[in-house]
Amino acid sequence: MANIHFIGGEKGGVGKSVLARVLAQYFIDRSKPFLGFDTDRSHGSLLRFYSDFASPVVVDRYESLDNVVEAASENPDKRILVDLAAQTHDSLVKWMDESGVLEATGELGLTITYWHVMDSGKDSVDLLKKLLDRFGSRLNYVIVLNQLRGENFDIFDRSGEKEHALSLNARIITLKRLHEAVINKIDAGSTSFWAAKNKSETDIKGLGILERQRVKVWLNHAYEQIDGLYV
Template structure:
């Protein structure tokens, strides 16, 4: 079953595009086809690093957002990743509600994932609560991404009522481990994919390449668990 991945969190600077890039590299390394859409009109980070796979999309235009469904119709074997910029939640939610997109994607055979990327701040937690109110757990699989590259202490979040509610609704939690800051800077300044960072001898030293591969593998194990769980879970929603 193909899948649609909405990678967001509303707050700027929490690592939404970083997570979308990781998910893109996961599909590449697992040899699973995908198409990406980048909603960031000012920076276009996702499409910059994975320009062969991702193209711009305007969340304020229904016609533009409809390309997601059109892609699902035309390429039913392709996974779809949508990198949602900050402040796009309301327009996206309007499109989803007025067009009954989640039901439509289910009819097309797509499992829908919402990846809510967080730092360790209170506002990220508030926005998680907003996400919980907007999506039916019978139609989407929520993944709460605690980005340790954007925060080191998630104890208050993990102990909160909102987080407990997310777990009760079947949300998965992914701990996105921190990649060494100097490596992130090298990758960003060279506009490189994570594959290039893990393999390009002109970009990274032997130890640095190995460190990137170790970071990828650690996070891939979590993504494996999330996607495999859903694929095998007989209690998962039947679309």
Template sequence: MTTKQFQSQRTCAAGPLVAIGGDKGGVGKSFQARVLAWQLHSRGIPLALCDGDERNAHLERHYSSQLNTVRFDARSEAGWTSMFNHLDNVPADHAVVVDLPAGAGCMLHQEAARLIANEDLGMPTIHVWVATPGEDSVRLFRDLMAIAPASRTAFVTNKHIDESLGRFDIWMNSRTRAEFVAEGGLEVALPKLPERPHDMIANQRLPFPSERPANWLRGDWFTFLSFKAAVEREQASLIRLIQEMC
């Protein structure tokens, strides 16, 4: 395919690039990426996955058997070049979920011009920010707002960290939140997956199941279905935004 043909294909019909970050380690970025891949795939949305954490690639570990998945180094310019180059091989109607590692926020700023150029080829960017309860997360998110339109950005509060979300009062009372919501930003929660089904999925390196696995007891399956219902309820606005752009 020539560059001209590729540009024409992308401009006619393109899914979004969904960049999942948060800068802090251990806040649930990869879990959110897996949840999003599961939700979109279960709705029949064509997907490609890019795992930016070369050392601990959760998307590749859990979804490479189901979906087109590549790894790249999101902490380097060369890694981002390889990711952008890979988009030439992704069908134009696919959404692309990109899982970013801790500390990749500075690279998002450095790659802002190329993300805009990618949008010029017909692939808009949706930013998903998985937050911690502290002040640093709010400050770093404010930095992201300089390059990410609020109407295409989701702020995620992880209920695994605090199921009541009471510890997120710094965010709830911040000027940053008020401005973000006023500009059309999305707030979603990431429900907590109880320990037993979480560990069974992790130990077997499974994607999230669409049917009850043969070795799951009934109670564990019911627990998982409750988690699934909570995800669909809590993240409906984000799923809807991505669907509208596919």
């Protein structure tokens, strides 16, 4: 049964695209077939870093978004990974409502998982509340506490939304912090995480032996978190 994974969080800069790249690399390393869709017209990370697996999708065009469900239906053995750009939530919800997406995917035997990527600020908590209030138990949720964008999630812990999410069977994982200089060098080289951890120093400008090792440690922790989700 195909699973459609929407990587969201609505707020810009919370690390949605980093998580999408981690999931893409996870699927590759775990030999899990997948197809990617990228909604960011100007800075599409899946198109940039995993172009062999990704296609563009225009989130405010229904016929473009329809391709996500069509791909899931036609490729039941593949996971569908959709990297949502910032400020696309309302367009996505409108498409889902007016197209009866949840009803259609249910009839097709498809499941939808929404990965809500959070930084440590209140805005991320407010956006999570909006998401949970809107869809309730009709979606599967994974909440990602992204330590690349802050390590203290006390606001989330005290907000009541953690309990709200858990009551809807949401799963919560942590994406640990990776040294900023390392991820900046990876991005500057437009390279996949596989290349970052495996290639020699001459292949990626300025990325040294221990920097590559830090990528391996970071990815291994992320993979351990994702393994527990059985995606």
